[in-house]
Amino acid sequence: MTKSTNIVYHHGDVTRADREKLLSQRGATLWFTGLSGSGKSTLAVALESALHEMGRLTYILDGDNIRHGINANLGFSPDDRKENIRRIAEISKLFRDAGVINLTAFISPYREDRQLARELADGDFIEIHVDAPLEACEARDPKGLYKKARAGEIPEFTGISAPYEAPEKPELHINTAENSVDECVALMIDYLKDNGFLG
Numbered sequence: 001m002t003k004s005t006n007i008v009y010h011h012g013d014v015t016r017a018d019r020e021k022l023l024s025q026r027g028a029t030l031w032f033t034g035l036s037g038s039g040k041s042t043l044a045v046a047l048e049s050a051l052h053e054m055g056r057l058t059y060i061l062d063g064d065n066i067r068h069g070i071n072a073n074l075g076f077s078p079d080d081r082k083e084n085i086r087r088i089a090e091i092s093k094l095f096r097d098a099g100v101i102n103l104t105a106f107i108s109p110y111r112e113d114r115q116l117a118r119e120l121a122d123g124d125f126i127e128i129h130v131d132a133p134l135e136a137c138e139a140r141d142p143k144g145l146y147k148k149a150r151a152g153e154i155p156e157f158t159g160i161s162a163p164y165e166a167p168e169k170p171e172l173h174i175n176t177a178e179n180s181v182d183e184c185v186a187l188m189i190d191y192l193k194d195n196g197f198l199g
Contacts, residue, residue, distance in 0.1 A: 019099035023057050026197045027096035029121050030188070032105045033114060033167060034130035035159045036145055037137035039176035039184075040105040043130060046181050047188050048103055056198065059095055061088055063106040076156045082113050089117035096124055101197065109164045126191065129170040132177045134159050 020026055030047070032040040041062055048058045067074065071087055074080040085108050095102035108114050118125045137159070138146040149157035156162040167173075172191055174184050192198050 016097050016099060019097075023099045025056055025099065025101060026124065027099045028101050028124045028126060028192075028197050029092040029096060029117070030101070030103045030126045030128055031092075031108070031114065031117060032103065032128045032130050033108045033170075035132065035134060035137045035164055036107060036157075037140045037142060038130045038132040039181075040107075040130045042181060043128075043174070043176070043184050043188070044103040044105040046185050050185050050189060051101060054198070056101060057099070058101045058103060061091060061095075061102060061104045061106075066106075076162075078110070081109065085110075085113040085117060089120045092117065093120050096121065101192075107158050107164070109158045109162065111165045111167070114167070124197075126172065127167055127170040128172045128174060128188070129167045131166070131173060131175045136177045 016027065030044075032044055034040050041064075044060050044062065048060055051058050066088060067084070070091070071084050074084050085106065088104055088106060092102050092104055104117075108117075114127060118127065141147060145154060145157065146160065148154045149160040154161075158164050172188065174187060176184065179187075189198075
């Protein structure tokens with residue numbers, strides 16, 4: 001990838017702290033990772049609704065939605081997956097600077113890529129392992145992707161023909177096969193309150 005040269009970062013007069021004070025919250029990235037069908041998008045949507053009801057400013061960055069736009073030119077090879085996550089990490093950084101609590105729902109199968117996203121966050125990164133057994137994810141199969149992957153119609157499908165490296169020390173580990181959506185949301189809100197993200 002070619003890097004730009006002769007560029008200087010421009011800072012405005014309004015700081016991140018100013019924006020966070022206005023919003024009464026701390027900008028953060030909640031990074032939902034897990035197999036397809038584990039419940040990442042479902043939990044992100046439910047948590048966003050709960051935070052909105054609490055008067056918090058949020059935004060969801062969802063894997064499929066992002067690939068319709070800014071990442072429409074990327075496939076699913078390891079290199080393309082890496083670039084997909086790098087772009088999302090940079091977008092998340094901008095949302096944090098705006099004081100927004102952003103919720104990213106991406107399989108993001110590689111630890112190395114998630115670590116890059118964490119390093120860009122300067123401490124305001126909450127990795128949430130949305131965990132469910134492969135058989136549960138495959139039984140849900142909301143988009144019919146597992147069926148296609150088993151039939152060989154989708155190459156490099158995470159959990160079937162491509163690896164998933166589970167987080168080793170996530171901030172939150174949520175098993176959606178054992179907990180209801182409401183229980184999962186309560187766990188996440190408690191974490192945000194206990195760690196000073198909801199001022």
